[in-house]
Amino acid sequence: MRPALLNTGLAVLALGLFVLSLLVGPADLRFDESILGLFAAAQYHGEGAGIIMREIRLPRALLGLGIGISLGLSGAVLQGFLRNPLAEPGIIGVSATAALGAVAVFYSGLAGSSLYALPAGALIGALTAVLILLAIAARQGSTLTLILAGVALSSLAGALTSLVLNLSPNPFAAYEIIFWLLGSLKDRSMEHVALALPLMALGWLLIALSARAIDALSLGEEAAASLGIHMGRARFLIVAGVALSVGAATAVAGTIGFIGLVVPHLIRPLTDRLPSSLLLPAALGGAALLLAADSAARLVLPAGELNVGVLTALIGAPFFLWLVMRVRREML
């Protein structure tokens, strides 16, 4: 498919799902009420529709958009960088350490003290992971080392998260931790958007700057270096970019799996398969998929509401299996 056509189509799809996300929710607003609530300032301000639209649904849709972009983009860049179709944002350990940071905040009881305590804890967790990974990558700079370090970091963070759950004195705290770990966009505010979006955008920028490097890496590290790619710089851009965008995403929404893994696979056959050609469509596709999943999560169980992380895993895992069976070696 022509890149312009693909990108336009996905952008329109993401935008449509963004609007859909604004229109769906337990409060049974009509279409015109929703639109008026969102835009009309004076007469609706302070009224139900205005509050629901601006303070509940708009931040939720904005976060869905930003986090979807972050997950799709991170998955695409990591698969290109590691030349491994199974790579996903979780593989470098950022999601797990961010979750650990958030859980530590829960455990310490600081979560109630400020709206920012939880995301800050998650960001500190993600940042710690990045510093460890970059230190390892700088000392012993191979891609394999990076993957193994990420896997080790993930396991360690997972074990420590379990430890915190184990030690949690209050069963309600444990319940809240688990609920948060499942990943959700529910009840997020514009403050969350203001916190996460600039960090995610910075991450997207760093990832975009690595486009040449991941193209050259299609031919292996030696050939890429001979094509003038500075490997240390590329590693920094990608690790820092993924950590910023996924760390910020996890900080406000918990862990949302499978989008970063599945979206690049869905989009890749529609591109010329150069890793750089996949970046923009995967970002748009990630946004579309997360917005769709988040809208579905609200519709499937209108009373209880499904966590979107549970939904993406429930749909994503079998879908991925089917994808693997169908395309087998062609999925590269």
Add this chain to the structure above:
Amino acid sequence: MRLTVDNIRVSLGGRLVVNGVSLSIEPGRVVGLLGPNGAGKSTLMRALAGQVAASGTMTLGPHDLTGAFCSQVESPDVRINAEKQRDRPVQRFYETLHRSRIGPAERARLIAYLPQARAIGWRLKVRDLVALGRLPWRSFGSRASAEDHAVVDRAMALMDVTALADRIATELSGGEQARVLAARAVAQHTPLLIADEPASGLDPAHQITMMQALRRLAGDGRTVLVSLHDLTLAARWCDEIVMLKEGTLAAAGTPETVLTDERLAEIYGVRAHRARDAKGLILAPVDLIGASDQP
């Protein structure tokens, strides 16, 4: 451009794999790098391409490439050099000031390197893969220019892969992939091409295609350094032979002067049948020296 290499040393895992090799190669030459397995051919090529840390000096025409030795694909042996440099901080500082440092991007416009390992990561079209060779010449985010397309077309024609342009590279045979990857290095359009065993695994016709292509590149005034295991190809197609033995230079010169019976016996332990035609030496290894059972 003339390539001058002086006293190159590379240590891997604490062992000197290349131990003080010096070379001087005129432009427009195809130089064959020969030697038994483990003689240090690949390591020397990787050092010249700036892929492993090495000591020594290297110039290509007016360009001092010594700075390019700062390794890109880092290895633990960078430490050895770093330690050496720590012993002489003043000299190190002086050298830094007086050396034209060449960054990876500029080096990629001077030296194309074709690694021995044939890696293709994704199901890329042949044309897109060959076009990756234009990366060093394109500014960030720019589209391929008409000149880029022309250079890619010429490189594909040279390696006889034009007919494969729209095929998926990972679905080609090993020999076809080798030629496609070689076309990538040619498309880089550098004054120096370093190719590590580009002819291995190719059928006889395409071995000859490959060597003819390298000769044609040299005819355009470029310098080609190619490692080979096939003595027949080396004797036939190379202007000069550089023979390595255990990391040191054993001999250098024309095929006639380097590939003597005594030297083949000493370095490879083989006896070769030799003949001559209008184009020069025909060399065919036939037997091991001292083998008891004759065929």
